[in-house]
Amino acid sequence: MKSLINKKILLGITGGIAAYKIPFLIRDIIKKGGLVKCILTEAGKEFVTPTALKTLTKQKVYMDEFDIEEGVIPHTTLSKWPDVFVIAPATANTISKLANGIADNLLTLVGLDTRKPVLIVPSMHENMYNNEITQKNLEILKRRGFNILEPEEGELAGGDRGKGRLPEIERIVFEIEKILEKKDFLNKKIVVTAGATREYLDPVRFISNPSTGRMGFSLAREASLRGGNVVLISGKTELKLPYGVDFIEVDSAKDMKTEVFKHFDDLDYLIMAAAVSDFSPSSVVQEKIKKDSFNFTLSLSQTPDILNEVGEKKKNQKLVGFALETENLLENGYRKLKEKNLDMIVINEPTETSGFEVET
Ligand SMILES: Cc1cc2nc3c(=O)[nH]c(=O)nc-3n(C[C@H](O)[C@H](O)[C@H](O)COP(=O)(O)O)c2cc1C
Structure with a gap:
């Protein structure tokens, strides 16, 4: 940049x-x-x-x-x-x-x-x-x-x-x-979520998505440059940590929700740039599933909708959501903005210049 x-x-x-x-x-x-x-x-x-x-x-x-x-x-x-x-x-x-x-x-x-x-x-x-x-x-x-x-x-x-x-x-x-930089976030607490969550089937396999975490990391870096006290909650990534931010690494959507709520009461801005999995296996097998027992049906449950829950709980916090849509971008985005009680939403679509694994 x-x-x-x-x-x-x-x-x-x-x-x-x-x-x-x-x-x-x-x-x-x-x-x-x-x-x-x-x-x-x-x-x-x-x-x-x-x-x-x-x-x-x-x-x-x-x-x-x-x-x-x-x-x-x-x-x-x-x-x-x-x-x-x-x-x-x-x-x-x-x-x-x-x-x-x-x-x-x-x-x-x-x-x-x-x-x-x-x-x-x-x-x-x-x-x-x-x-x-x-x-x-x-x-x-x-x-x-x-x-x-x-x-x-x-x-x-x-x-x-x-x-x-x-x-x-x-x-x-x-x-x-x-x-x-201008210091317009001085004394503000900003929580940014980033990357993909992992929903484990067994100790070595998980459901995830190609989010790199770059968007959330860039936003956290910028918020820190502008004087904010930044907490970055991220799924596993290879990215280098931005300077001056508190970092929390999480695995699943459930872990991410726990960490977001730990910080929710006293934050000023919550920017949810993470690509949180919508589904997780209904049960996690404790031992690695054997190759010859692979002929089975995977039952999935919905993960917590963190945006929805923070939207219901918000008082003075400003909430920014991200949503990836493949059709009717504006219509779907506007609906989510209202339904989830957000202050701002960023809609993108998976293309060669936006979405996953590209420099936006
Ligand atoms: C090989 C060598 C390495 C040096 N490295 C440093 C250093 O890393 N930091 C430092 O404060 N002085 C270091 N010095 C000492 C300074 O070069 C010396 O104090 C010099 O007068 C500094 O002048 P200046 O501050 O005007 O550049 C080193 C000297 C030598 C010979």
């Missing part, structure tokens, strides 16, 4: 080993439609080359605060340019300078001068990160309104393990998007 169209991202790159990963960050921002300019410190040049950055961004790379051309002062111009100033990786050294008002290179000058949102992504050896001086400096920057994305635990350069790794590129992009 081109969620960063025409957004201006100023990237400050300092002399941490993780600087070698920043070209991938640039690539992902540009793929999402963003514009990138880079400031590189002297130490940063040891880990990523200006040529690589210049080639990827198709822009000049800014390195020298005294590179004044025709009266254009780099730091005052660059500090006004971006929608967000991202410092990644941010060394202990640069964090310390920013916290203490030291402005002895182009990056720290811009850090002191800019009034735009700033995202700091510290990355260093765990001992340096946990050092009380670094922690105190980060506190100062937080109080100044800078956004800090904490490093991750894992393997560090030099072979040690600990907290200090640069977060995944996807995580940094998510944080940038979050800073730029």
Whole structure:
């Protein structure tokens, strides 16, 4: 999704080993439609080359605060340019300078001068990160309104393990998007259901459908970006979890109903994007059904109609339903909207561009 169209991202790159990963960050921002300019410190040049950055961004790379051309002062111009100033990786050294008002290179000058949102992504050896001086400096920057994305635990350069790794590129992009998004779901609780349920016949076989969960996962991601407290209740899927959401995995329609009702009383929005099975086997065989006993009749019962039940119970909650229809889309959709007491319904049909297993 081109969620960063025409957004201006100023990237400050300092002399941490993780600087070698920043070209991938640039690539992902540009793929999402963003514009990138880079400031590189002297130490940063040891880990990523200006040529690589210049080639990827198709822009000049800014390195020298005294590179004044025709009266254009780099730091005052660059500090006004971006929608967000991202410092990644941010060394202990640069964090310390920013916290203490030291402005002895182009990056720290811009850090002191800019009034735009700033995202700091510290990355260093765990001992340096946990050092009380670094922690105190980060506190100062937080109080100044800078956004800090904490490093991750894992393997560090030099072979040690600990907290200090640069977060995944996807995580940094998510944080940038979050800073730029409107916050219209702040303090709202949003429950999203996703994926397909499984109705087991025996321990190894089940009735299901081809829902991938992508729709619900995308909606949960967007709600989280927009400041919501998001609970994602999903059938089993291979999808990567969106950042910042509480995740609950379920099997059957009955399990999904239980989880939805656990959260129902205090939620603000319920978005039911899951493809919930309408039928389940009337009884589950405890042992695997043998191949030679397969000549039997499968008796099915209706599963709970979760949308119907929440519709009956709703007070101030806003309910959004999804329905897949193969005929009379509008007519059937309108009827379901009324019958189930929903606030909104999304009707789609199984085609090459909508329905199951396609990017909608
Ligand atoms: C191989 C090597 C790797 C380094 N990695 C880091 C690092 O990950 N984080 C960090 O804070 N400093 C790291 N440093 C130290 C910084 O490069 C050093 O403090 C430098 O002065 C930072 O300058 P800058 O903040 O202006 O970019 C590393 C140094 C070396 C030699």
